[in-house]
């Protein structure tokens with residue numbers, strides 16, 4: 001094994017800072033900087049920071065090679081209590097009590113089981129009451145807390161940032177770093193603030209806010225940045241709605257997004273399974289209240305939007321930046337923001353079977369997918385149930401409701417949402433990533449159109465040659481009822 | 493653990509002039525079921541490369557015998573989307589050692605660097621020049637000089653690229669990040685106790 005020792009590093013600067021020394025400086029800081037700097041174990045000019053990670057989530061798809069790496073190096077997991085595992089990406093959403101039929105999927109989940117047992121990592125396996133999509137279970141179990149650094153081998157780790165922490169996705173080599181050392185080597189991203197103020201219109205929900213923002217700044221507009229969402233529109237959102245926003249930060253290229261914690265955050269965390277309880281909780285709240293951006297702190301970029309300009313949104317193309325207001329037309333080549341994207345744009349519309357300049361409203365859909373770490377929390381299911389209560393899905397449309405976790409599923413049943421879905425002809429299944437990425441059996445067939453509450457509309461994402469329209473749970477529910485892309489404001 | 497060392501590479505290139513190539517295209521999710529790092533090259537660009545029956549699509553550049561080499565040249569914002577490191581493994585496993593683009597998504601760039609795959613970011617203008625040169629003469633050899641941080645075409649035209657000094661050392665020597673982090677174990681332990 002080759003050792004990279006400090007001696008071999010050129011022009012080594014003596015500058016070594018730790019969280020303690022940094023917190024003594026009185027420069028106004030952004031919330032992002034405060035949390036990041038407090039977690040730097042070692043910083044040297046020109047080198048990535050060794051960033052301490054408070055909480056690490058893992059799942060079956062991006063962890064096996066990392067555990068193999070540990071075995072090859074002969075090292076243990078640094079602190080197993082800081083890692084939590086679940087099976088979500090590759091699991092069936094039907095008959096989870098039976099062995100997984102597909103051999104490779106079964107092997108991957110079994111490998112996770114073995115690895116967790118061997119290295120002492122807590123696993124919420126299929127059938128466990130806490131199992132679910134990794135970014136849904138962290139918050140609902142109170143494992144995700146303000147001020148933390150959180151990583152997972154999954155780009156939507158950004159979801160956790162809704163609690164005022166630094167959460168971002170990493171690759172498998174980095175999963176191995178965290179398992180072995182509880183640190184990742186990272187370059188500090190630039191800071192961006194996205195401020196949204198004003199009152200949201202009828203039928204407009206948090207998914208529309210984020211689809212709107214991405215459509216404005218493009219799928220790569222925030223690459224290199226970490227975003228802080230602010231403004232009164234964001235403040236007035238529930239925790240679940242805030243998670244939807246932070247979840248899709250990666251869809252504009254950002255490493256992550258965060259929202260300063262407040263009463264709404266503390267109330268959500270209070271009493272959760274693994275959250276500190278009683279006096280310990282109250283003491284933490286006092287600390288968490290300090291997690292704000294200082295007056296006078298600067299961002300590398302600031303964008304401001306007016307909530308009144310946001311309408312129910314839908315994507316027409318094959319990246320999440322290709323979004324429009326549901327009543328708008330698809331742009332023509334001449335209307336493109338960046339003419340160099342012409343080839344991609346044409347290729348994308350060909351794939352989608354859509355004409356430039358045409359309208360999506362009224363377009364038939366074949367599938368409706370209500371699920372994923374973007375929109376499969378209990379609030380999303382309530383929103384959908386509320387809308388479809390007493391109604392029927394259109395014939396010829398297949399509707400899948402995939403709860404984000406076992407707890408969401410149980411809660412939905414407790415509230416009788418399952419009955420509402422059943423009466424409407426919606427199929428409520430068991431938790432997992434499902435048709436969000438089409439790794440299990442839940443695939444949208446070639447050429448078919450699916451309106452989906454997930455976060456990615458890439459070619460083939462929901463199955464080979466599947467065609468995805470990303471939208472809010474409300475718009476998805478509306479389409480389920482009418483069988484067409486529908487302006488939800490015409491129904492409510 | 494030591495990786496292959498990267499010093500200088502001279503090779504032909506494969507042009508893939510599409511923007512916003514996401515990692516779901518590089519390697520679709522249904523091919524992520526393996527528990528090792530090898531073999532992903534087989535399914536690199538799977539759905540662009542093969543039709544529904546698994547037959548190679550003749551219009552896709554990897555199936556076009558005109559082009560070969562260890563350098564992939566792609567449109568801007570390469571590697572966006574999913575953090576799957578399998579994308580870097582697939583590109584490497586197929587035989588590429590360099591990806592040239594005018595813009596890379598963050599996570600992909602990090603994943604590539606962690607796997608001895610060099611992401612080389614050039615200007616839009618130079619990217620266009622590379623693409624036209626390769627289109628005109630597919631046997632064009634491109635040199636990637638990591639020491640000098642330069643991309644050099646046969647006619648001598650060249651452009652510098654950025655790489656972090658730390659990552660440069662890792663690539664030239666075949667080091668990886670964990671070796672370095674493991675050397676910090678004692679400091680990390682203190683941190684872990686203080687923050688628990």
Ligand code: SF4
Pocket residue numbers: 088089133134135154156372373374432433436437454455
């Ligand atoms: S639901 Fe989709 S986006 Fe979320 S973690 Fe699963 S696969 Fe990734």
